[in-house]
Amino acid sequence: MDNQELYQKIDEIIRAHDDDKPIVAILQDIQEEYRYLPREAFDYLSKKLGVSLAKIYSIATFYENFSLSPKGKYVIKICDGTACHVRKSIPILEALRKELGLSSEKSTTDDLMYTVETVSCLGACGLAPVLTVNDKVHPAMTPEKAIELLSELK
Amino acid sequence: MNTMNNKKFMMIDGLPVAIEGEKNILDVIRKAGIELPTLCYYSVLSTYGACRMCVVEGKHGEIMASCSTPPRSGMEIKTNTPRLQKYRRMVLELMLADHCRDCTTCDKNFDCKLQDLAQRFGLKDVRFEPYSIWDDKDESSLAITRDPNKCIICGDCVRMCSEIQNVGAIDFAFRGSKMEVTTAFKMPISETNCVNCGQCAAICPTGAITVKNDTRSLWEDLYDDNTTVVAQIAPAVRVALGDEFDIPRGTNVMGKIVAALRRMGFDEVYDTATGADLTVIEEAREFIEHLENDGTLPLFTSCCPAWFRYAEINHPELYDNISSCKSPMEMLGSVLKERAKVNETGKKPKKTKVVAIMPCTAKKFEIHRDEFQYDGEPTVAHSITTIELANMIREAGLRFEEILPEAVDMPFGIASGSGMIFGVTGGVTEAVIRYVMGSAARDHLADISFTGVRGFDGLKEVKIPYKEDRELSIAIVSGLKNAENLIQAMQAGEVHYDFVEVMACEGGCIAGAGQPFVIGRAKPERSEGMYEADRLSNVKLSAENPVAEGLYANLLAGDKAHHLLHYK
Numbered sequence: 001m002d003n004q005e006l007y008q009k010i011d012e013i014i015r016a017h018d019d020d021k022p023i024v025a026i027l028q029d030i031q032e033e034y035r036y037l038p039r040e041a042f043d044y045l046s047k048k049l050g051v052s053l054a055k056i057y058s059i060a061t062f063y064e065n066f067s068l069s070p071k072g073k074y075v076i077k078i079c080d081g082t083a084c085h086v087r088k089s090i091p092i093l094e095a096l097r098k099e100l101g102l103s104s105e106k107s108t109t110d111d112l113m114y115t116v117e118t119v120s121c122l123g124a125c126g127l128a129p130v131l132t133v134n135d136k137v138h139p140a141m142t143p144e145k146a147i148e149l150l151s152e153l154k
Numbered sequence: 155m156n157t158m159n160n161k162k163f164m165m166i167d168g169l170p171v172a173i174e175g176e177k178n179i180l181d182v183i184r185k186a187g188i189e190l191p192t193l194c195y196y197s198v199l200s201t202y203g204a205c206r207m208c209v210v211e212g213k214h215g216e217i218m219a220s221c222s223t224p225p226r227s228g229m230e231i232k233t234n235t236p237r238l239q240k241y242r243r244m245v246l247e248l249m250l251a252d253h254c255r256d257c258t259t260c261d262k263n264f265d266c267k268l269q270d271l272a273q274r275f276g277l278k279d280v281r282f283e284p285y286s287i288w289d290d291k292d293e294s295s296l297a298i299t300r301d302p303n304k305c306i307i308c309g310d311c312v313r314m315c316s317e318i319q320n321v322g323a324i325d326f327a328f329r330g331s332k333m334e335v336t337t338a339f340k341m342p343i344s345e346t347n348c349v350n351c352g353q354c355a356a357i358c359p360t361g362a363i364t365v366k367n368d369t370r371s372l373w374e375d376l377y378d379d380n381t382t383v384v385a386q387i388a389p390a391v392r393v394a395l396g397d398e399f400d401i402p403r404g405t406n407v408m409g410k411i412v413a414a415l416r417r418m419g420f421d422e423v424y425d426t427a428t429g430a431d432l433t434v435i436e437e438a439r440e441f442i443e444h445l446e447n448d449g450t451l452p453l454f455t456s457c458c459p460a461w462f463r464y465a466e467i468n469h470p471e472l473y474d475n476i477s478s479c480k481s482p483m484e485m486l487g488s489v490l491k492e493r494a495k496v497n498e499t500g501k502k503p504k505k506t507k508v509v510a511i512m513p514c515t516a517k518k519f520e521i522h523r524d525e526f527q528y529d530g531e532p533t534v535a536h537s538i539t540t541i542e543l544a545n546m547i548r549e550a551g552l553r554f555e556e557i558l559p560e561a562v563d564m565p566f567g568i569a570s571g572s573g574m575i576f577g578v579t580g581g582v583t584e585a586v587i588r589y590v591m592g593s594a595a596r597d598h599l600a601d602i603s604f605t606g607v608r609g610f611d612g613l614k615e616v617k618i619p620y621k622e623d624r625e626l627s628i629a630i631v632s633g634l635k636n637a638e639n640l641i642q643a644m645q646a647g648e649v650h651y652d653f654v655e656v657m658a659c660e661g662g663c664i665a666g667a668g669q670p671f672v673i674g675r676a677k678p679e680r681s682e683g684m685y686e687a688d689r690l691s692n693v694k695l696s697a698e699n700p701v702a703e704g705l706y707a708n709l710l711a712g713d714k715a716h717h718l719l720h721y722k
Contacts, residue, residue: 042338052322053338053346061327 007044009033014048021049023059027066035075036067072108072115074153077132081121084129092129093118095143099150114150162227167234173225180208180220188233191242191271193359194308195221196673198660199317205308206245207271211235243275251282253360254303260361261299267359268306285331294342296522297350297515298363300324305335305362311354318660320635321464323348335362347467349634351460351658352515352667365515365539365668369546372536375507376419382494382506385415386486387562388426390513390577390663391540393683397670398544399554404679406687409559411511411543416560418550425562426510427569429486430576430585432705433457434696436719437479437582438589441653445620450474452629452644452651455582456721457481459520460658464634469641478722482576483510483517484526487533488718489566492709495529507535511543513577513666516658525721539668565701571688572696578681579632579662580607580614583655587618587628588695595695608685610661610677612636628653633660 013029014021026049030041037060046053060066078084078093096102096116100109108115124130127139131146138149162173164182171186178201183190193205203222210220213230217237232238250272257263288302309326312335316322323346327336337346355363375381392408401407412423441453456462456477465472480488487508494506510517517537520526526533538546547554561567572588575581584607588595595602606616607630614630629651631637637656643649659665664680665672672680693699710718 039339052316052325054322054325054327054336055316057338058325058327062329 003040003044006034006038006040010041010044010048023049023051023056024063027056027060031066035071036069039068069108070112072113074113074133075115075117077117077119077122079120079122079124079128079130079132080118081125081128083125084121087128089118089129089131089141091143092131092141092146096146096150099147114153162225164225164227164229164231167232173227176225178221179210179223179225179229179231182225183210183220183231183233190220190233191274192221193267193271193306194310196310196357198673199310199313202309202313205306207242209238209241211238217241239275243277246271246275246277247280248282249306250277250280252284252286253306254301255280260304261364261367262304262358262361266361269360288334289336289340292337292343294344295348295350295366296344296519297352297366298343298348298355299366300343300363301361302334302336303362304360306360307333307335308359309335310357310359311335311363314353314357318633318635319349319351319353319464319658320638321347321349321351324354349460349463349467349658350516350519351634353659355515356667356669356671357673365541366518367542368518368536368538369542369549372509372538373546375509375535380504382421382504383419383509384422384424384490384494384506385420385509385511386424386426386429386483386490387411387415387511388483388513388577388663389430389574389581389684389687390666390669390680391511391543392687393577393664393680394513394540394669394672394676395544397676398541401555402679403676404681404683406683407554407559408687409561410554410557412562413557413560414547414550414552414554415511417552417557418546420509422563424486424490424566425569425573426482426486426512427573427576428566428699428701429482429484429489430573431570431696431699431702432485432489432719433479433482433576434572434582434585434589435702436485436715437477438586438696440477440479441586442590445626445652452654453477455655457576457582458516458657458663459514460516461634461637461656463516463519464637464658468638472641478720480526480719480721481517481520482573483512483537484520484533484721485719486566487526488528489705489709491528491533492714492718496709508533510534510537511540512537513540513663513669515539515667517668539666541668541670544670565704568693568699568701569691570693570696570699571691572694573699574687574691575684577663578608578684579610579657579660580630580655581662581684583607583616583628583630583653585696586653587616589697590618590620590626592697593695599694603685608681610681612660613640626652628655630655632657632662634658636660 013026031037042053042056045056078089080089100114102116107117122130129141131138131141163170164173166183166186171182176182191207193207194202201222203219208220209217210231210233211217292300312325315324324335324337326333337343352365355365375383392406393404396405396407415423444451444453454476456479490508521532521534521537572585587602606614612633613636616628618626620626631640661677665677
C-alpha cells in the first residue's frame with residue numbers, strides 16, 4: 001500500500017471530524033475505507049492524535065468490529081443471534097467454511113476474496129437465519145442456498 | 155454525635171471516623187488504622203477499581219469498592235464480614251488460578267503483593283484450572299523483563315506509564331478473558347517508545363514486570379583474578395538501601411555499603427557524587443557559555459537516562475538544548491577507565507571493569523549506548539540497582555546491620571555536598587546555582603535552599619539574579635508527564651526558562667525504580683538523608699572539590715576534559 005496515499009486519506013478523515021478527535025470514529029472511517037485497519041495507519045495516527053501506539057492498539061483490539069488483518073472482497077457475516085441460531089445458522093457457517101477452506105482461526109481466504117465471520121444479532125430475526133454479504137441482507141438461508149450464493153459472487 | 159460539632163463523620167466497623175476531605179472511603183478506612191488490601195489502588199494514579207480487594211459492606215448489605223466510593227457523612231460500612239471475606243478469597247483464588255505460581259524462582263518472591271495477600275487470607279488451595287495460555291517472557295529490554303504469566307491485569311503499570319510518565323509503551327489489549335497488558339502489536343518492549351524508567355516494575359504488585367537482574371555476570375567478574383573491579387555508588391543508593399535491612403528510613407548507610415562491597419571482592423570503591431561534581435562543573439560552564447554567547451536556551455540537563463531517551467524519541471527538536479555533559483556515572487566511569495589505562499603496566503595488564511550501583515533501571519540501558527563506550531566496550535561494565543545490591547549482600551551472607559562503616563578509596567575519595575544532592579529532585583539545579591554564584595555561594599547556602607529548589611512539587615520554578623542586570627529563570631521537573639507539560643508550554647511560548655532540570659522519576663533518583671519501593675512511603679526521609687549528607691560534607695561547592703581540581707590539572711588536562719566528560 002502506498003503510505004503517502006494512506007496518510008492523505010487519514011488526514012482527510014481526521015479533518016472531517018471535529019477538534020476533539022474521536023479515536024473510535026476515526027478508526028471506523030479508516031476501516032470503512034480499507035475494510036481493515038492497516039498497520040501503517042497506527043503509527044501515523046499515534047503521531048497525529050498524540051495518543052500512544054499501545055492505546056490505539058488497545059482500542060482497536062477491544063472492539064470485535066475492528067480488524068487488524070485485511071478482509072476479503074466479500075465479507076460474509078452469518079448471524080448467530082438467538083433466533084438465527086435456533087433456526088440452524090451454524091450449519092450454514094460450517095458449510096461456507098468448508099467450501100472456502102476457512103475455520104474459526106482463519107476467517108479470510110488467501111486470495112482475499114472472502115471473509116466469513118459471525119455476528120451476534122443483525123436485528124432481522126423475522127428473516128432468520130440471515131446473513132449479509134458486504135451489508136446486503138440475504139434472508140431465510142440454508143447451507144445449500146449459501147453455497148449457491150458463493151458461486152453467484154464469483 | 156452532638157458533641158462532634160459540624161465535623162463530618164462516617165461509621166467504620168461501628169466506630170466514628172472523621173471525614174477530612176478524603177476522596178474515597180478507602181483513605182478514611184486506612185486513616186482509621188485498618189489495612190484494607192488493594193492491588194490496583196495508588197493515590198498518585200487514577201482510580202481503576204479493578205482488583206475488588208478493597209470491597210466493604212454497607213448498612214443494607216450492599217458491597218462496594220471502597221477505592222471508588224466517595225465518603226458521605228453518616229455512612230455506615232463494615233470492612234470485615236463473612237461475605238466480604240468470602241468475596242475477597244474468591245477473587246484472590248481466581249487471580250491465582252491463572253497466575254504462574256512458581257514463587258521460589260520468581261524475582262518478586264517475598265516481595266509480592268499477591269503472595270502477601272494469599273498468605274494473609276490463608277489461601278491454601280486453588281480449585282480452578284488456569285484459563286489462558288500466555289506468551290513467553292519478553293526479555294528484549296536491557297532494563298525490565300515482562301512475564302505475562304504473572305500479570306493480574308490490575309493496570310498499575312499501564313497507568314504509571316501513561317499518567318505519570320506520558321510514555322504509554324504498554325496498555326491493555328483485547329477484552330474479557332483474553333485481556334492482557336502488552337505493547338502495541340505485541341512488539342518486543344525494546345522496540346517501543348519505552349524509556350527504561352522502570353516505574354512499571356516498581357509499581358507492579360507481582361512479578362509480571364521485574365527489573366533485569368545483572369548480578370550473575372558481575373559475580374563472575376568479582377571472582378576473576380585478572381579483573382580489577384571498581385565500584386561507584388550513586389548518591390540516592392545510600393539513603394535507600396537501609397530499607398532492605400530494617401534500618402530506619404532515610405539513614406545514610408554509605409560507609410556500610412563501602413565495607414560490604416570490599417567484603418564481596420570489589421577492589422576499589424568510589425562515590426558517584428565525585429562524578430557529579432565534575433558534571434556540575436562541566437554543565438555550569440556549558441550553561442554560562444550558552445548564556446554569554448547567545449547559545450541555545452534553555453539548557454536541559456542530560457544526566458537522567460530515561461529523560462534523555464524520552465527526549466530522543468519524542469523531542470528530537472530539542473537536541474541542541476540538551477546538555478552535552480555525560481551523566482555523573484559515565485563521567486566518573488570515563489575517569490576511572492582513563493586512569494587505569496594510563497597506569498597500565500606489564501605485558502598483560504589486568505582488565506579494569508567499572509561497576510555502577512544505581513537507584514535506576516535506565517542506567518542499564520545507558521551503559522550500552524554508543525555514546526558511552528571506551529575502547530569499544532561499555533565504559534561502565536555493569537549497572538546494578540540498589541535492590542540487586544541488597545540481594546548480593548544477602549547472597550554473600552553478610553550481616554549488613556552489623557557491618558562497620560568504612561571510607562571510600564583515594565585518590566577520588568572526596569565528594570562535595572553539591573554532588574551528594576544530585577540524588578533528589580532540584581539537587582542538580584541547587585548545585586549549578588552554587589557554581590554559578592561562585593565562592594559567594596558559601597555564605598548563601600541556606601538562601602539558595604529556600605529559593606524553591608527543594609520539595610516534591612512536579613514543577614518548581616526558581617529565579618536567581620545573574621550579574622547586575624539579569625535574572626535567570628530556572629525550572630525543575632520530575633516525572634516525564636510534568637516534563638512534557640513544560641515542553642508544551644515552552645513551545646507554545648507561554649513560558650521561558652534559561653535552565654531546566656528534568657528527572658524522569660517523580661522526586662528524583664531517591665524514587666528511582668531500582669530502589670526499595672517508595673511510592674507513598676519514603677520520599678521525605680530519603681530526601682532529608684541527602685540534604686544531611688550535604689550538611690555533613692566539608693566541601694560544599696563542586697568547584698572546590700580538591701579531587702576535581704587535581705583531575706583537571708592532570709588526567710583531564712587540555713582537551714581531554716571535553717573528550718572524556720562530554721558525549722557530543
